[in-house]
Amino acid sequence: MRSPFALAPLAALLLALPLAGCGDDDGAPAGACTTAAECAGSERCVDGRCVPTPETDAGTGTDAGTPPCAAGQVRRDGVCANDCGDPSAVACEAGLVCNYATGACADAGASGLLTGEGEACGERTCLPGTECAGGECVAAPPCAATRCDESACWGRACASERPTALCAPAPLERMNEPDFIAGGDGGAFDLEFDDACNAYVVTMISGPDFLRQLEPDGTLTVWTGVTNLNMGEVAVLRRPGGEFGTGDGELGEVALTYVCCASCGCVGDDPQGVARLVRGATEELPMEVIATPSPGAGPWGVTAVDTGPYGLTYDARDRLYVGNVEANGDLVRADVAAGTSETLTTFEERVHATAVFGPRSILVALAGGAVVEVDTETGATTPFAELATDVTSMVRDPFTGRVYVSTPEPAIRVFTPDGEPLDALEAPPAAGRLAYAPDGFLYYLVVGWPTTAQVLRYALPERLGD
Numbered sequence: 001m002r003s004p005f006a007l008a009p010l011a012a013l014l015l016a017l018p019l020a021g022c023g024d025d026d027g028a029p030a031g032a033c034t035t036a037a038e039c040a041g042s043e044r045c046v047d048g049r050c051v052p053t054p055e056t057d058a059g060t061g062t063d064a065g066t067p068p069c070a071a072g073q074v075r076r077d078g079v080c081a082n083d084c085g086d087p088s089a090v091a092c093e094a095g096l097v098c099n100y101a102t103g104a105c106a107d108a109g110a111s112g113l114l115t116g117e118g119e120a121c122g123e124r125t126c127l128p129g130t131e132c133a134g135g136e137c138v139a140a141p142p143c144a145a146t147r148c149d150e151s152a153c154w155g156r157a158c159a160s161e162r163p164t165a166l167c168a169p170a171p172l173e174r175m176n177e178p179d180f181i182a183g184g185d186g187g188a189f190d191l192e193f194d195d196a197c198n199a200y201v202v203t204m205i206s207g208p209d210f211l212r213q214l215e216p217d218g219t220l221t222v223w224t225g226v227t228n229l230n231m232g233e234v235a236v237l238r239r240p241g242g243e244f245g246t247g248d249g250e251l252g253e254v255a256l257t258y259v260c261c262a263s264c265g266c267v268g269d270d271p272q273g274v275a276r277l278v279r280g281a282t283e284e285l286p287m288e289v290i291a292t293p294s295p296g297a298g299p300w301g302v303t304a305v306d307t308g309p310y311g312l313t314y315d316a317r318d319r320l321y322v323g324n325v326e327a328n329g330d331l332v333r334a335d336v337a338a339g340t341s342e343t344l345t346t347f348e349e350r351v352h353a354t355a356v357f358g359p360r361s362i363l364v365a366l367a368g369g370a371v372v373e374v375d376t377e378t379g380a381t382t383p384f385a386e387l388a389t390d391v392t393s394m395v396r397d398p399f400t401g402r403v404y405v406s407t408p409e410p411a412i413r414v415f416t417p418d419g420e421p422l423d424a425l426e427a428p429p430a431a432g433r434l435a436y437a438p439d440g441f442l443y444y445l446v447v448g449w450p451t452t453a454q455v456l457r458y459a460l461p462e463r464l465g466d
Contacts, residue, residue: 085154129155141401187448194252202231232259259308299390323351345379365391
């Protein structure tokens, strides 16, 4: 296990710098200037006006009477700065490449590099540290911000090494004690963490089920659910940056699903649906969104489990999503506080799992193994990967951008941010679900029904390229 001592948070590693503006004082015409410092990084001052810097003289500012910048640098506010991702920067020398994580030129064979050619997106090219979303370039792991000019965007506030978070969940030994993961003839069926390193599980046992919260110091809090309704998933709101200790550390907003019903193997007429945690209220787990029973054939292979709403997740904009609410295949955006929902899109196949992907997209795994990226603003879908097997859970590593997918075989498959397969992780002992914790580890819950629940932990890459 890595040292618990904190490194600098990701957001503090680099600050995105504003583009320098052109002089426009005392009624001077737009673009008026006296020195290069008054122009944007992609411009120089010629005859009193800011004009684009020729490609052969990028960022040098020599026409303004200032010394040239070094390879990989641009001149801003009269000072040369490393930002080799900027198309106006002085080109890296032969044998060197731009490391977008640091903004400096680096040996092509060095470790910890963030480099590449980028992808076309609308009117710009999304260079490393960004990815295309809805025709716009947005920040992508391991970067927290972007910088753009007229032709391209590139990552800023990036990290080459995984920052250590400011908190850690309860020890693995504590998580595996019966009061957190066991119960009756079943046990924990899903696991999540909040930014304060609290761990949450929901259960799949006969009789009443439970939402349980385990604090880093081992303190356990339990909420009792609706009588004899199996809980399917738990989702916890995570703030962007919270994975690296830059969040506010508040207790997470928590939602959960009920998935069993009288027609699919449970006793009673209580509905399927989505509930939320209201701490300290008279009714602490109120059912906010009622679902229509929707049986399926996977991924668990059990009638009483493969039913109801699945694919519960919050997106990067604090909105909750879940599938199979009115019918198999619908994907809805739910407002649990208001008890309302609206359909974002509908698939022909049943929704099995979801995961946050980008600032305006989530991944959705469908029955049969197709995984698609869904734009949460428009509902547009883009193929991501085809697994040819059902999916039980997915998470995206906020440092490397890799996507980890668990399947019933059991297996944990790994994909690049573009959906290309990488080597799988060591196979777990039984089918389960994944969760990413603020300590930078990947956790795996062997589900507690019909197997015995167990929490495992996997180390993730420490540096880019590992």
